[in-house]
Amino acid sequence: MVIVMKPEATEEQLKEVISKIEELGYKPHVIYGTTRNVIGAVGDERGKFILQSLESLDGVEAVIPILKPYKLASKEVKKEKTVIKVGDVSIGGKEVVIIAGPCAVENEAQIINTAKTVKLMGAHILRGGAYKPRTSPYSFQGLGKEGLELLKKAGEIARMPVVTEVVNPEHVDLVCEYADILQIGTRNAQNFELLKRVGQVQKPVILKRGMSMTIKEWLMSAEYILSEGNRNVILCERGIRTFETATRNTLDLSAIAVLKEETHLPVIVDPSHATGYAKYVPSMAYAAVAAGADGLMIEVHPQPEKAFSDGPQSLNFSSFGRLVENLKLFTSVVEKI
Structure with missing residues (x-):
């Protein structure tokens, strides 16, 4: 249920409700609006109509049932777009935010060099994996805590917020010490214990779409985070698994349009993981912006051919620079349409 407060409702009346x-x-989950506040009341669906009695309380304008199964992620609860502030960066605002960096933090020189370069070229947020859940147990698994330390150092030097993946509920507190944004990867998109755990902290969370997830399932995963009290969720489309083998995954750009209709949460796109090939990344990045994406997550490496992981889908510095310059031109055109 959504409890809509009257514009003139006092703080005391809000507390009473x-x-x-x-x-x-x-x-209760309070959403503060510009003209009025609303409260999302979530819990056992079987007895929700008992909440209708709240209409008699002072300051309450209406009690409205939420029809969507994803209550707090739905526009039924919050019609205004959610804009998430990370330092000086606003995700979900007017500017297309660019998150860039290597798949994995490999060493100090690599991550600091990358951070300085992508910042100079126009990136807003630095990405880099310290813990890497890999399909093969023999693949590079990341540097762990050392990787977190190097990522934070690189972010401080380049004056950029940093994002990294958290793969285990037990690692959440540790990762929070070093990262400004937590990432939930595709393999953990329905790891409900991990989702609940990151919902208990106030760091922004990038929730990647599971490789075989429907949009409804994806939003229900976001609901796990939101229901624990963390309102700072960013959805990331990174391609889904289909029968197509020409690309690593199939980038579902239609998901952006659907999500913009269904949820107030920001939506970004990862064309690197979606395509699996660096040569396809720019065109898919432009397409994502045209479809309404709030940001892009791009893998960038000083020497992709020597990368410890995901080298084929990583842009080198010159390719990334061209992409950012073209994006500026492309975005200016899209804004006029």
Whole structure:
């Protein structure tokens, strides 16, 4: 249920409604609006209509059922776009945010060189993996804590927020010490214990789409994070598994349009993992922006041919520079349409 407060409702009246929701056994989530506040009450669906009695409380304008199964992610609860601030960067605002960096942190020189270069070329956020869940147990698994330390150092030198993947609920506190944004990868998109754990911290979370997930399932995973109190969720389309073998995955650009209709959360796109080949990344990046993406996540490596992981899909510095310059031109055209 959504409890809509009157524009003139006082803070005391808001607190009283919150208290009543808790007494009835539901969890209140306050969304502060520009003209009025609303409260999402979530819990056992079977007795939700008991919340209708809240209409009699002072300051309450209406109690409205939420029809979507993803309550807090739905536009039924929050019609305005969610804009997530990370330092000086706003994700979900007017500017297309570019997240760039290597698949994995390999050594100090590699990550610092990459951070300085992508920042100079126009990237806003630095990415790099410290823990790498890999299909093969023999592949490079990341540097762990050392990788986190190097990533943070590189971010500080380049003056960029940093994002890295967290793969285990036990690692959440450690990763929070070093990263500004947590990432949930495709293999953990339905790891519900991990989703609940990152929902208990206030760091922004990039939630990648599971490789075989429907949009509804993806939004339900976002709901796990939101329901624990963390409102800072960013959805990342990174391609889904289909019968096609020409690319690593099939980039579902239609998901952007659907998500813009269904949710207030920011949506970004990872064309690197979607295609698996560096030569396809620029065109898919432009297409994602045209479809309405709020940002892009691009893999960049000083020497892709020597990368420890995902070299074929990583752009080198010169290719990334051309992409960013072309994106500026392309974005200016899209804004006029």
